[in-house]
Amino acid sequence: MPSRTLNAVLSAVFFVALSSLGFDAYAHSTSTAYLEVDASAPSAPTLQWRIALRDLDALLDIDTNGDGQLIWGEVADRAADVMTLAASRISITSGATACTLRLNSPRYVRLADAGYAHVEGTADCGADGALTLDYRLLEGVDPSHRVLVSVRGASQPRIAAPGATVALQGADSATDAPSGFSGFLWSGIEHIAGGFDHLLFLLTLLLPSVVQRRAGHWMAQTDIRRALTAVIWIVTAFTLAHSLTLALASFGIIRIPARVIEPLIALTILATALNNVWPVVTRRLAAVAFGFGLIHGIGFAEVLAPLSLPRGELALALLGFNLGVEIGQISIVAAAFMVLAAVRRWSRYPRWVLGLGSAVIAHIATLWFIERVFDVSILGF
Numbered sequence: 049m050p051s052r053t054l055n056a057v058l059s060a061v062f063f064v065a066l067s068s069l070g071f072d073a074y075a076h077s078t079s080t081a082y083l084e085v086d087a088s089a090p091s092a093p094t095l096q097w098r099i100a101l102r103d104l105d106a107l108l109d110i111d112t113n114g115d116g117q118l119i120w121g122e123v124a125d126r127a128a129d130v131m132t133l134a135a136s137r138i139s140i141t142s143g144a145t146a147c148t149l150r151l152n153s154p155r156y157v158r159l160a161d162a163g164y165a166h167v168e169g170t171a172d173c174g175a176d177g178a179l180t181l182d183y184r185l186l187e188g189v190d191p192s193h194r195v196l197v198s199v200r201g202a203s204q205p206r207i208a209a210p211g212a213t214v215a216l217q218g219a220d221s222a223t224d225a226p227s228g229f230s231g232f233l234w235s236g237i238e239h240i241a242g243g244f245d246h247l248l249f250l251l252t253l254l255l256p257s258v259v260q261r262r263a264g265h266w267m268a269q270t271d272i273r274r275a276l277t278a279v280i281w282i283v284t285a286f287t288l289a290h291s292l293t294l295a296l297a298s299f300g301i302i303r304i305p306a307r308v309i310e311p312l313i314a315l316t317i318l319a320t321a322l323n324n325v326w327p328v329v330t331r332r333l334a335a336v337a338f339g340f341g342l343i344h345g346i347g348f349a350e351v352l353a354p355l356s357l358p359r360g361e362l363a364l365a366l367l368g369f370n371l372g373v374e375i376g377q378i379s380i381v382a383a384a385f386m387v388l389a390a391v392r393r394w395s396r397y398p399r400w401v402l403g404l405g406s407a408v409i410a411h412i413a414t415l416w417f418i419e420r421v422f423d424v425s426i427l428g429f
Contacts, residue, residue: 079103079193080351081185082159083138086200087216090142090176094169097134098354101163103186103193107133117423120156123165127153134167137185140216143177159354162306179216187211192242194235196351204361207231229368236372239351240380245313245416246344247380252320252409253282253333254384255402258392261330266398272389279385281334283378289341290348291370297349298366299359309346310420316340318413324406348373 079100087093101118105111108129110122123130131151140147151169158164173179186193187210196205197214208214240246258275259266269275296302320336323329329336352366391397415426 079186079190081193081195082164082198082354083181083183083195084198084200085181085216087179088200090179090217091173093140093147093171093173093179093216095138095140095171097138097167097169098157098159098164099167099185101165103190104130104133104165106189107186118163120163123154123156130154130165131167133185134169137183137187139182139184140171140173141177141180141182142173142175145174145177147171147173147179162350181208181214181216183208183212183214184210192238194238204229204231204365207235229364232365232368233372233375235351236369236374237376238372239348239369240373240376243348245317245413246347246377248409248412249313249317249320249340249344250283250286250377250381251384252317252324252406253286253337254279254381254388255405256324256327256330257282257333257385258388259397259402261327266402268393268397275389275392276385278333279381282337283381285334285338286341286344287374287377289338290345290373293342293345294348294352294370295366297346298352298362300353302346303353304346306347306350307420309343311417312343313347314413314417314420316343318410318417321406321410321413324402325410 079102081100081103082098084096085093086095101110101123104123105118108126110126111118112122112125131153134151135149138149140149149169149171151167154165154167156163157166181197183195183197185195189210191210193210195208197208198205199216206214256266257279258269258272260269261267293302297304320340352362352369388401391401394401418424419426
């Protein structure tokens with residue numbers, strides 16, 4: 049078999065294999081719930097719990113007609129199941145005594161342009177005692193799920209993973225969920241680690257960073273320091289841009305619906321990948337990263353935007369979250385750059401790594417765009 053034909057066959061097989069792996073249509077969207085607790089009356093604390101409809105559907109299969117579109121009527125029909133789920137995954141104890149949850153029927157609310165079920169209730173604890181929350185929603189199902197627990201009188205929300213224990217009164221204990229700056233710092237790291245579309249965008253920009261365009265051909269970059277400098281500029285520009293719009297969106301200064309931002313994020317990935325295949329912009333990629341980073345920043349704001357915090361406390365949460373995003377981002381970019389730099393002299397790098405890699409990314413981004421625009425499931429998640 050001729051070498052060119054063999055390469056074409058292998059490329060097709062590799063392309064189909066990678067594109068069939070599947071990614072969530074809202075790949076960067078983490079699963080976040082919000083729980084507000086008023087423990088000023090320790091014998092009868094009240095709570096307000098908001099859970100994304102998509103998470104309820106994952107647990108209860110609420111989309112009964114299987115059309116891929118969840119309407120509130122379908123949720124309302126399963127109100128009893130929603131309350132049973134809440135009572136089984138959220139427990140409050142007073143000392144060593146378990147409190148009895150009394151919950152009201154869920155109602156629909158919209159947070160950061162996403163649908164949520166809002167459940168209110170009271171915990172009958174019988175007697176005063178040290179209150180502790182045990183949270184187990186999506187335990188064993190989605191390890192990325194987090195709940196932001198706001199306790200009346202506390203300075204900052206606490207961020208808990210499934211299976212976490214949160215002290216609702218007094219000082220933090222060893223098993224307590226992180227709060228304030230450190231809690232949002234870790235949340236930012238976890239958010240970017242699961243933000244496949246943000247990371248895919250950065251990877252797409254990194255692919256040509258270790259090669260250079262000469263006479264219409266890609267050649268290995270001989271000056272690795274120059275390549276590293278270019279990467280630093282790209283990451284810095286992306287950081288500045290998404291930090292700006294993350295702050296503006298978190299403080300409610302700008303608000304663009306997720307149904308607009310999500311497809312735009314997919315388009316930024318698609319455009320960057322196609323530029324790698326058919327180079328139009330080969331210089332000033334940092335400017336591209338900045339421009340597209342403005343769009344990505346609004347996508348990051350989905351975690352903080354629904355919080356009702358005073359501006360000072362929100363600023364601290366924003367600082368911690370954004371720093372966490374940068375720590376995670378820099379760690380992943382550094383690892384990717386070292387791998388790309390190590391293989392940049394491979395004669396097949398332009399075809400197999402840059403060309404094929406960009407083609408696969410463009411394919412995934414196209415499917416993401418279709419899913420997000422038409423609210424359909426193509427990739428199987």
